[in-house]
Amino acid sequence: xxxxxxxxxxxxxxxxxxxxxxxxxxxVTKISSRNLTIIPDxxxxxxxxxxxxxxxxxxKIKNSFVVHTSGSFSMNELQNKTRKGVxxxxxxxxxxxxxxxxxxxxxxxxxxxxxxxxxxxxAKSIGVNIYNITTEQRxxxxxxxxxxxxxxxxxxxIGADICKSNNVPFEILQPLIDETASKxxxxxxVSAQTGPAVRNDSETINNHLSLLSQxxxxxxxxxxxxxxxxxxxx
Amino acid sequence: xxxxxxxxxxxxxxxxxxxxxxxxxxxVTKISSRNLTIIPDxxxxxxxxxxxxxxxxxxKIKNSFVVHTSGSFSMNELQNKTRKGVxxxxxxxxxxxxxxxxxxxxxxxxxxxxxxxxxxxxAKSIGVNIYNITTEQRxxxxxxxxxxxxxxxxxxxIGADICKSNNVPFEILQPLIDETASKxxxxxxVSAQTGPAVRNDSETINNHLSLLSQxxxxxxxxxxxxxxxxxxxx
Numbered sequence: 001x002x003x004x005x006x007x008x009x010x011x012x013x014x015x016x017x018x019x020x021x022x023x024x025x026x027x028v029t030k031i032s033s034r035n036l037t038i039i040p041d042x043x044x045x046x047x048x049x050x051x052x053x054x055x056x057x058x059x060k061i062k063n064s065f066v067v068h069t070s071g072s073f074s075m076n077e078l079q080n081k082t083r084k085g086v087x088x089x090x091x092x093x094x095x096x097x098x099x100x101x102x103x104x105x106x107x108x109x110x111x112x113x114x115x116x117x118x119x120x121x122x123a124k125s126i127g128v129n130i131y132n133i134t135t136e137q138r139x140x141x142x143x144x145x146x147x148x149x150x151x152x153x154x155x156x157x158i159g160a161d162i163c164k165s166n167n168v169p170f171e172i173l174q175p176l177i178d179e180t181a182s183k184x185x186x187x188x189x190v191s192a193q194t195g196p197a198v199r200n201d202s203e204t205i206n207n208h209l210s211l212l213s214q215x216x217x218x219x220x221x222x223x224x225x226x227x228x229x230x231x232x233x234x
Numbered sequence: 235x236x237x238x239x240x241x242x243x244x245x246x247x248x249x250x251x252x253x254x255x256x257x258x259x260x261x262v263t264k265i266s267s268r269n270l271t272i273i274p275d276x277x278x279x280x281x282x283x284x285x286x287x288x289x290x291x292x293x294k295i296k297n298s299f300v301v302h303t304s305g306s307f308s309m310n311e312l313q314n315k316t317r318k319g320v321x322x323x324x325x326x327x328x329x330x331x332x333x334x335x336x337x338x339x340x341x342x343x344x345x346x347x348x349x350x351x352x353x354x355x356x357a358k359s360i361g362v363n364i365y366n367i368t369t370e371q372r373x374x375x376x377x378x379x380x381x382x383x384x385x386x387x388x389x390x391x392i393g394a395d396i397c398k399s400n401n402v403p404f405e406i407l408q409p410l411i412d413e414t415a416s417k418x419x420x421x422x423x424v425s426a427q428t429g430p431a432v433r434n435d436s437e438t439i440n441n442h443l444s445l446l447s448q449x450x451x452x453x454x455x456x457x458x459x460x461x462x463x464x465x466x467x468x
Contacts, residue, residue: 050433050435051437072430091410091413094417094428097417103409103413131406136400137400139441139445140396140397141406141407143445143446144392144393144394144397144407146429146430147392147393147396147454148407148410150427150432150457150461151389151454151457152389152414152415153426153427154460155386156382156386156426158381166370167371168374168375172324172339172341172375173378173382174418174419175324175325176324176325177382178416180386180387181412181415182412183326183328183387184411185408186331187328187331188394190391192326193391194326195326195379196306196380197380198384199284203285203286208306208376208377208380215460215463220380220381223385227385
């Protein structure tokens with residue numbers, strides 16, 4: 001049995017507690033970061049708060065092994081006095097959407113081998129894909145994740161806006177969205193590229209620009225140029 | 235039995251011929267657009283060439299029902315003298331990647347009801363999702379598709395570049411990519427958004443910028459601003 005404390009009220013804390021409650025080998029207590037007066041003792045204390053609160057929260061914890069769940073915060077910046085680690089799940093968490101933890105990559109880091117093994121055991125109780133990732137590697141993954149997740153989702157958002165302002169159901173695009181994500185399991189993204197930018201089809205590009213708002217045009221132009229540039233350098 | 239001629243040598247012509255050959259109710263001949271001297275007669279003649287060649291190719295065709303497969307070309311711009319239509323498949327086609335036609339939305343248009351029914355019958359022989367889409371609606375879908383497919387794929391490409399220059403395997407990001415695509419089946423894109431832009435987490439944003447090339451920084455900044463703007467206006 002591994003005893004855990006989760007500190008935080010956000011989406012990560014919420015989904016992690018749910019997963020831990022289902023696992024038979026984990027005991028979990030979830031507490032708010034605003035109420036740190038009584039923190040139960042635990043094998044692993046998990047800080048799942050926003051990045052700018054991690055230092056302050058970690059400074060107040062007396063438990064011996066403290067980890068955070070952030071993609072961009074260094075392990076060494078934790079302010080607890082004893083053992084430190086990272087329990088980073090490379091996935092997008094929203095309260096309204098269930099998480100399949102068998103598809104979550106767990107990116108783990110600890111100061112010593114024994115703690116790493118403990119974190120691995122914890123991750124294996126709820127997941128499958130476990131990686132030993134340094135702080136530097138994790139920061140790389142986090143910024144790459146902003147492109148493939150946050151910015152990709154924003155592309156969906158713009159696509160939905162365009163459909164809405166022209167009375168076309170956005171749902172028609174879902175198979176294309178799925179195929180785009182699945183295609184790169186087989187092809188490198190640069191080889192998977194299609195469309196007017198990579199074809200240098202300036203007539204279609206100009207037709208497209210005429211259908212867009214000013215802000216959408218700015219994004220369209222910059223990404224088209226970037227696609228054309230990367231196509232040349234490959 | 236529906237007899238068809240496909241004109242073209244690109245990815246769409248390639249995959250469409252393959253699908254038609256498998257269907258028992260379709261007879262298909264594929265010919266190159268450079269060899270239009272002998273075009274066999276057919277119920278439906280399908281022009282699957284690049285947009286800037288459609289006018290020239292269609293002007294040479296004497297068969298009575300001619301359609302094109304383009305997302306951005308008007309039906310009325312076809313230069314054949316008789317019946318016109320559109321057989322647009324809203325999907326990304328690469329030669330190296332098999333296409334599951336049961337997941338392809340067929341966006342059909344014809345000048346008269348009878349021809350529309352014929353196109354629908356053809357589409358149903360290889361697919362499932364059939365839509366009656368006007369030229370204007372199709373142009374909207376096509377520009378939206380550039381965002382959700384071409385630009386999204388470019389986000390994957392940049393993510394892969396970032397991973398490569400820091401020696402982290404890009405494959406770790408695949409579950410996140412899949413979840414990003416699947417999440418919007420349940421949530422609107424604007425509600426599915428997470429990450430430093432939507433949280434206004436300027437410290438993380440600045441840390442990210444320090445890890446990027448100049449071109450990547452430009453894209454990062456513009457998309458971050460656009461996310462923050464759309465979050466305010468919702």
